[in-house]
Amino acid sequence: MADMKSIQADARERMGKAIEALESNLSVLRTGRANPGILKKVIVDYYGSTMPIDQVASITTPDARTLVITPWDRGALGPIEKAIRDSDLGLNPNNKGDTIFISLPMLTEERRKDLVKNAKNYAEDARIAVRNIRKHALDEVKKVEGVGDDEIKRGEAEVQKITDEFIARVDSTFHKKEQEILG
Structure with missing residues (x-):
């Protein structure tokens, strides 16, 4: 059986991972500014194996509206271009022979609202x-043996305090x- 401190530490760690997952999901949402992170989930089929785009090329942002992708092997230009086109990002890569340029168009108001809706869904997830981590932690607190009801109540209150802290971080990250999206 775990003690109160280890239950709380475990809950804090797992909630931290939920925040990291949220930040990762939000990083791929396009905000109107060029950000190499939007290509993070693009997978390139290169010589029969699939790998993330950042493992076959460098991605830079020379200005606020342009991404430049420079593959380490010129043979990867075609597969990279295809992977970007096939992604659901709505980007149109422009192959210049040894690099790929992507000009990011201005976001329309409708597209911005869609992106905010997606961000809201990620935040709700x-x-x-x-909350699921809180439920698990509260169940664990109730199972701790050899402590009185007052100690269990304090443990539950502490888990709730941790939960409130992380929910506030989710809200802050979303806002x-x-x-950033609404600019």
Whole structure:
């Protein structure tokens, strides 16, 4: 059986991972500014194996509206271009022979609202994950043997305090991304 401190530490660690997952999901949402992170989930089929785009090329942002992808092997240009086109990012790569340029168009108001909606869904998923972790932690607190009811109540209160802290972090992360998208 675990003690109260280890249950709380485990809950805190797992809730932290939920926040990391949220930040990872939000990083791929396009905000109107060029950000190499939007290509993070693009997978390139290269010589029969699939790998993330950042393992076959470098991605730079020379200005606020352009991404430049320079493959380490020129043979990867075609597969990289195809992977970007096939992704659901709505980007149109422009092959210049040894590099690929992607010009990011201005986001329309409708597209911005869709992105905020997606961000809101990611935030809600993170809140649900945090609540599930809280439920698990509360169940564990109730199973601790050799402690009185007062100690169990304190443990439950501490788990709730941790949960409130992480829910606030989810909300803060979402609102920051929302402002970034709405510009």
